[in-house]
Amino acid sequence: MSSHEPSSWLGGAWGAVFAACLGAVYIGLALGGQGDMVLLGVTALAGLLLVAAERVRPRERGWREADGQWWQDLGHFVASFGVGSFTGAWLAGAAMPAPLVTIWPSAWPMAVQAVLGLVVAEFFGYWQHRVLHTVPWLWPLHALHHSTSRMTFFKATRIHALDIGSFTFVSVAPLLALGASAEVVLWVTAFGNFAAQTQHTNIALPTPPWLNAVVGTPSVHWLHHSLDLREGNSNFGMNLMLFDHLFGTYIPPSPEPPAAFGIQPDFVPRGFLGQLSLPLESIRRLVRREP
Numbered sequence: 001m002s003s004h005e006p007s008s009w010l011g012g013a014w015g016a017v018f019a020a021c022l023g024a025v026y027i028g029l030a031l032g033g034q035g036d037m038v039l040l041g042v043t044a045l046a047g048l049l050l051v052a053a054e055r056v057r058p059r060e061r062g063w064r065e066a067d068g069q070w071w072q073d074l075g076h077f078v079a080s081f082g083v084g085s086f087t088g089a090w091l092a093g094a095a096m097p098a099p100l101v102t103i104w105p106s107a108w109p110m111a112v113q114a115v116l117g118l119v120v121a122e123f124f125g126y127w128q129h130r131v132l133h134t135v136p137w138l139w140p141l142h143a144l145h146h147s148t149s150r151m152t153f154f155k156a157t158r159i160h161a162l163d164i165g166s167f168t169f170v171s172v173a174p175l176l177a178l179g180a181s182a183e184v185v186l187w188v189t190a191f192g193n194f195a196a197q198t199q200h201t202n203i204a205l206p207t208p209p210w211l212n213a214v215v216g217t218p219s220v221h222w223l224h225h226s227l228d229l230r231e232g233n234s235n236f237g238m239n240l241m242l243f244d245h246l247f248g249t250y251i252p253p254s255p256e257p258p259a260a261f262g263i264q265p266d267f268v269p270r271g272f273l274g275q276l277s278l279p280l281e282s283i284r285r286l287v288r289r290e291p
């Protein structure tokens, strides 16, 4: 069996890595760790291991070649993803200091609540993502994330603060509005963190087709990054593929990455400040009604 073939019905190498990450969070919580600190620690540790793995055994050697965007990507890791996601989560808490309706099934087992939380968050996350792809004047906000010719760890966080901030807000606020607990939000966030990290890392993490149809595996997300729009306008789900199936945007991926990643035309500036100012391009398109 080649290293790129799904290795088992259990979920392949990706399933094992993902389960280990979630298992580490579970153990951290069971040992009495504070939720946010446990999640931050496990996410950071998983990130370090993934970065090390992509240095030692890259999936594609070509993806390691410099693309002139290293410092920009590092800047977005801190100033765009970091600031945007924390601000989005904070705003969700500020907007929903108390549940709008108390219908959350808090008595259900936490694992079932977490799955329900994923479904609720994914519904809004799916539409935030799809709207950024389909409304012309909003596209510049998301184009930064797609303006890359390879998948590496730091491409996950090459994302505008308004993009990740709005995504985080629309994912978390509905959970708080329905009365979900902080622990449910924590598990949904953990799932999202590990999905995003593994989806964009340059290592071989094969998955069986059945798993690609259920959750946002690396192969599923690679197809979404395809330069070919017949492939790229698909698989908008970040964590679950449920709404791609329901709304007709799911395309089953092959184990091999698409022929090329990126966008055409790639109007995203090469400089960091130009990338931060992409909302100005959105405003320009809105005012001039340009596609």
Ligand SMILES: [Zn+2]
Binding pocket: 129, 133, 142, 146, 224
């Ligand atoms: Zn996208």
Ligand SMILES: [Zn+2]
Binding pocket: 145, 156, 200, 221, 225
């Ligand atoms: Zn991506």
